[in-house]
Amino acid sequence: MSDPPWPPPLTWPDQPLSDGVVLLDRFTETDVPRIILGCTDPASQRWLPLPSPYGEVEALTFVKSRAKAAAAGNELTFAVRDAADGVAAGALGLSQRGYHHEADIGYWTAPDRRGRGWTARAVRLVVRHAFATMPLRRIEILAAIGNVHSRAVAESAGGTFEGVRRHGLPTGDTDDAAVYSFIATDAAAGPP
Numbered sequence: 001m002s003d004p005p006w007p008p009p010l011t012w013p014d015q016p017l018s019d020g021v022v023l024l025d026r027f028t029e030t031d032v033p034r035i036i037l038g039c040t041d042p043a044s045q046r047w048l049p050l051p052s053p054y055g056e057v058e059a060l061t062f063v064k065s066r067a068k069a070a071a072a073g074n075e076l077t078f079a080v081r082d083a084a085d086g087v088a089a090g091a092l093g094l095s096q097r098g099y100h101h102e103a104d105i106g107y108w109t110a111p112d113r114r115g116r117g118w119t120a121r122a123v124r125l126v127v128r129h130a131f132a133t134m135p136l137r138r139i140e141i142l143a144a145i146g147n148v149h150s151r152a153v154a155e156s157a158g159g160t161f162e163g164v165r166r167h168g169l170p171t172g173d174t175d176d177a178a179v180y181s182f183i184a185t186d187a188a189a190g191p192p
């Protein structure tokens, strides 16, 4: 009998994830204008390792490369949509850490949809899906110490602040990282 693949691949939910306010599914090429809006925003450019300038070519590369990473089971990049009309508000990526059944979550939300609690809703949905369907031990959010909005999302979604990981961002940036974690027994990982 052959060993199961290690680490286990991340798997898409059978149906889009939704709480009635946001709906999470896959990006398609029709989302390109929304991706450009989100990724050209100064805050996104400041805190994320994004190409600059960022246009149609970069957005199409994003859609294709994330689909490829998902097919390999390394990363699921969800389009976070307005459940009412399907417009893409932002992106949330769940990435395999490659060891000890750990994953991390990163996100951006387009400026016209910020401040509505949608990113925190998306984090909760993905954390629940991940612990309910995959053998993950731990999920982390690593936010730059000075990125107050990202840290507010992690806290609002129920992440536990553990401390500071010096020069510890997955982006390779030299900012220190605030570490937030979720484990399967956290209330945030359970039913609403």
Ligand SMILES: CC(C)(COP(=O)(O)OP(=O)(O)OC[C@H]1O[C@@H](n2cnc3c(N)ncnc32)[C@H](O)[C@@H]1OP(=O)(O)O)[C@@H](O)C(=O)NCCC(=O)NCCS
Pocket (backbone or CB within 6 Å): 043, 044, 047, 048, 106, 107, 108, 109, 110, 113, 114, 115, 116, 117, 118, 119, 120, 121, 142, 143, 144, 147, 149, 150, 152, 153, 156
């Ligand atoms: C960080 C980011 C994703 C937040 O998105 P958002 O959709 O506005 O966040 P939410 O509306 O879900 O807010 C969650 C919490 O953060 C707080 N918050 C969000 N934006 C805020 C702001 N501008 N001022 C004060 N608080 C803010 C909300 O009040 C909420 O807290 P609450 O639940 O206690 O009310 C968005 O600002 C962004 O895309 N930034 C650029 C990219 C980035 O920094 N990504 C993270 C890299 S680790």
